Amino acid sequence: MSNFIVRKAAVLGAGVMGAQIAAHLANAEVPVVLFDLPAKEGDPSGMVGKAIDALRKLEPSPLASKDRVAYIDAANYSQHLDQLQDCDLIIEAIAEKMEWKDDLYRRIAPFISPTAIIASNTSGLSINRLSEGLPEALRPRFCGIHFFNPPRYMHLVELIATRTTDPSLLDDLESWLVSRLGKGIVRALDTPNFVANRVGVFSMLAVMHHTQRLGLGFDVVDSLTGPIIGRPKSATYRTADVVGLDTLAHVVKTMQDTLPADPWHGYYTVPGWLAALIGKGALGQKTRCGIFRKDGRAIKVLDLALQDYRDAAADIDPTVLAILKNRNPADRFAQLRASEHPQAQFLWAIFRDIFHYAAFHLADIADNARDVDFAMRWGFGWAQGPFESWQTAGWQAIAEAVKADIDAGRAMSPAPLPAWVFGRVVQAGVHTAQGSYSASADAYRPRSTLPVYQRQIFPERVLGEKAVAGTTIWENEGVRLWTLPQVDEGIAIVSIKTRNHTLGRDVIVGLQEAVARAEADYQGLVLWHEAPFAFGANLKEVAEAIAAGDFDLLERYVGEFQNSSMCLKYAKVPVVAAVQGMALGGGCEFLMHAARRVIALESYIGLVEAGVGLIPAGGGCKEFAIRAAQHAAKTGGNDPFEFIQPVFMTIAMATVSKSGAQARELGFALESDKIVFNANELLYVALREARGLAEAGYYPRLSPRAVKVAGRTGIANCEMMLANMKEGGMISAHDYVVAKAAATALCGGDIETGSLVDEQWLLTVERQLFVDLLKNPKTQQRIQHLLETGKPLRN
Structure with missing residues (x-):
């Protein structure tokens, strides 16, 4: 792999997008200078200062941890352009006006290092045209870099080369974006709105067209175009509100202005009702009113017939719902097409027209079908891209149905399907094990061979691609022990x-059993599977034992849980936990006991047992008590409670980290643990970490024999905090009981402050407290309520 890194970056434009790009660069430990126009009054960089302050308040947070904001410096174009000289990457993210960008490029050009990369975050303007605003010497260092909003969470980045962009620059930038920022890259062609917005915005326009044609409500359409067809919960109209109706109109206007010969050009305009909303300043979520609005707790939706808002509903006709629940895609599409119900006609129409559009434009907008499908998955949250959906349902049957509708004048455009649709893809498919079809080359394109992708053992795949096969060593109903001989047969x-x-x-x-087998035959063990990492103990099993009154069984169960944690901690070979997604309760405890943790940035980790009226009892409280003693031994006060106090609140409030980085702050991970931005690299890094520990002569830790505990004084201090919280109405009486049990476990039990205990003592304390709570009727109510409703009960 190339050694290319970005040591310092600049983002030009401190609007919503620019500021959040800066935040994600800071998440990746890249110092950033964030620029904007000088303020007319006060601090010249005050506009940027406000944008940085706003980052701290946004939810979901663009910052992986609070301290990242310290790595974003405020600057303005009048005073600080010389700071660009030290920047390896400069991202322009100002408003989508060509003349403004041209003017800015002229101003910054004298200050740009000849080795820097300059990129525009435009969502649809011509990259070749933008490059003309730069001196000729800088043009090979210029490209498009289109992030999707919000940049931390959206996986897609479109990279767009100009005619003069240095190819090696694109390779370096792609590799860095994939591994360092955790992105999925699509190399887009320089066409209006590139790939994802071109297809995605047309899809939204098609939905709007067929909504009006068939007289459906916006709320009904959102129920039809959400998760039930593999689209995000925000579906279509809520997505428009979230994006901003004015922003959507701007993207549509770009298509209208730049694609006059497009067969669908007549649809590149916002409907009159949407233009009216924009005219009234009802722009969606940012103005708290758009297609939807919230009145108290009630969600209202615009009703065009009433010319007013009404209560939102989400009624899918039972016959249509039955069709959608058919697991056979071919049958599902055939039944939708044959049905006379408006909802079924609507669904067939939106799929038909997106299939038609994507096929017609494939050669113009993307190198291959895989790029289109990934763009829609990563940029718009679709479960499958249009070509995957088509191929799954039977390529030839869908192609013939689409053609018949075109010929009958039912499609949005009379443009014929391209000839390649009826060529070799009918038999082979657009996605094959060899690659994905390129209409422009009439060939199948394999995946990128950039070395960075060798770090993705199980990359995201499109339909037709085969996964790497592992070799199973042993398995039962709960776990599988296996190896990847082609990567490292010894781990x-x-x-x-x-x-x-x-x-x-x-x-x-x-x-x-897996630990025992790894100790006998291998040099290391990695605990890995796709997200979530673990949702904690099986509450159904717990509830059944409670109902039977078998608390001895439950105590043995907890004892076995603790034994598993200790097996992970004291294994003869290094155990590395590779974590992504949710790691809650017992899942958090397991990762805490591993020798090392490799954690995906988007991991949400916590000891959440308080939510069901319990405390951590798989060794979580014990581990924190040990760390408190170790921390105390290194400080002048020698008081373990200094460490316990914040941990106690974390457990009592069932706090979950909002990132892998924040998991470090909360104590669930250590500073030495790796944070991986691209979850597809997680297994690779974990295997390398285990191999490195093994090669370095790993030896299991000694169990601590003299753990100094906070004891009764520590428990009393925790109770003082709880009393104030109870008096203030922040917690219930049972919350108090549960939190006191957590305090008792963390402080080593109801014993003299400063007592020295061993690890088994701490495990016994938390196990007994856990079982006592299981006998409490209010805890039993919480467990049952969660099982029945999926929601916590605060009783």
């Missing part, structure tokens, strides 16, 4: 198999 991998990776008896026993 074993254990994966949890249960739904949501809950930790029932099969998993607990299986992990102990």
